Amino acid sequence: MTHMRSSCINVAFYGVTLKVEVSALNMLYNHARFGNKTHSIEARDGIRLATGVEVATFSADVRDAAAVAKALEASGPVDVLVCNHGVFSPQELDKQDLEEVRFMVEVNLMGTFHLIKAALPPMKRNVKATGLPASIAIMSSQAGQVGIYGYTAYSASKFALRGLAEALQHELISDNIRVSMIFPPDTETPGYAEEHRRRPDVTNLIAGSSPGMKADDVAKTALDGIKSSRFIIPCNFEGTMLSIATAGLSPQGSYFTALVEVLFAGSMRFLGLIFQWNWFRIIERWHARMKNS
Numbered sequence: 001m002t003h004m005r006s007s008c009i010n011v012a013f014y015g016v017t018l019k020v021e022v023s024a025l026n027m028l029y030n031h032a033r034f035g036n037k038t039h040s041i042e043a044r045d046g047i048r049l050a051t052g053v054e055v056a057t058f059s060a061d062v063r064d065a066a067a068v069a070k071a072l073e074a075s076g077p078v079d080v081l082v083c084n085h086g087v088f089s090p091q092e093l094d095k096q097d098l099e100e101v102r103f104m105v106e107v108n109l110m111g112t113f114h115l116i117k118a119a120l121p122p123m124k125r126n127v128k129a130t131g132l133p134a135s136i137a138i139m140s141s142q143a144g145q146v147g148i149y150g151y152t153a154y155s156a157s158k159f160a161l162r163g164l165a166e167a168l169q170h171e172l173i174s175d176n177i178r179v180s181m182i183f184p185p186d187t188e189t190p191g192y193a194e195e196h197r198r199r200p201d202v203t204n205l206i207a208g209s210s211p212g213m214k215a216d217d218v219a220k221t222a223l224d225g226i227k228s229s230r231f232i233i234p235c236n237f238e239g240t241m242l243s244i245a246t247a248g249l250s251p252q253g254s255y256f257t258a259l260v261e262v263l264f265a266g267s268m269r270f271l272g273l274i275f276q277w278n279w280f281r282i283i284e285r286w287h288a289r290m291k292n293s
């Protein structure tokens with residue numbers, strides 16, 4: 001992040017790696033259900049060990065707008081805001097408690113609003129004062145590009161982030177602030193290990209269409225994408241296909257990617273339909289098997 005001042009906040013959950021990659025002076029390390037102060041101390045020590053860089057960490061629950069605002073005030077103006085928090089509880093909506101649904105929406109969606117609202121005013125002032133650009137990166141998921149069995153609440157919260165990001169980029173373009181969205185597949189984190197144990201078999205079959213990744217690799221891809229101010233940042237090959245298939249009316253800064261999107265729109269729709277057809281078949285078969293046993 002050479003062109004940006006090395007101040008950054010990073011909010012937990014997809015892994016500590018992003019923090020190690022960025023030579024951050026100020027960091028906010030945030031936790032929802034799984035988090036506490038210990039995690040932010042671990043993150044700080046991890047960064048010191050890996051890079052020798054001394055960082056500050058501030059903890060807050062992203063669901064608590066006032067706490068987030070306080071933490072951001074303590075951290076000082078942010079150049080690169082990475083909204084990296086997220087929670088997931090896999091279950092069919094029919095079986096899932098509304099409390100769980102609300103929890104995902106509160107953390108994944110409202111938490112992102114809280115961070116951006118708190119970070120934006122000083123970020124704008126800072127960009128004006130320094131003449132340097134700033135970035136807001138939002139961690140979505142491939143389940144924020146396509147809805148999948150067992151992901152109703154999660155997909156809803158992640159799809160919502162896209163609307164937020166597209167509109168926000170309109171609002172911030174003249175302030176020289178770039179918005180990015182990252183769409184990772186299953187990512188090896190402690191949260192994922194827990195999720196994988198609990199999610200329905202059929203979810204595993206469908207999510208298996210996109211191979212999982214290590215948190216480090218997602219972090220590297222995310223940083224590269226943020227640095228080149230891409231709006232959509234896919235993380236693996238399937239993610240690239242998915243991003244072309246779901247390009248919609250999203251901003252596209254790369255002429256090359258724009259050309260690929262235009263040239264392959266039809267055939268990607270066709271491929272997407274084949275994927276859907278296959279997924280519906282998997283679901284039907286799975287239900288038939290459940291009925292028989």
Ligand SMILES: CCCCCCCCCCCCCCCC(=O)[C@@H](N)CO
Pocket residue numbers: 088140141142143146148184185186187192195206207208209210238239241242245268271272275
């Ligand atoms: C047209 C071409 C299509 C290409 C293939 C599409 C494959 C889609 C697979 C979706 C996997 C979703 C993983 C979500 C991970 C996640 O966010 C949870 N693990 C939460 O932690």
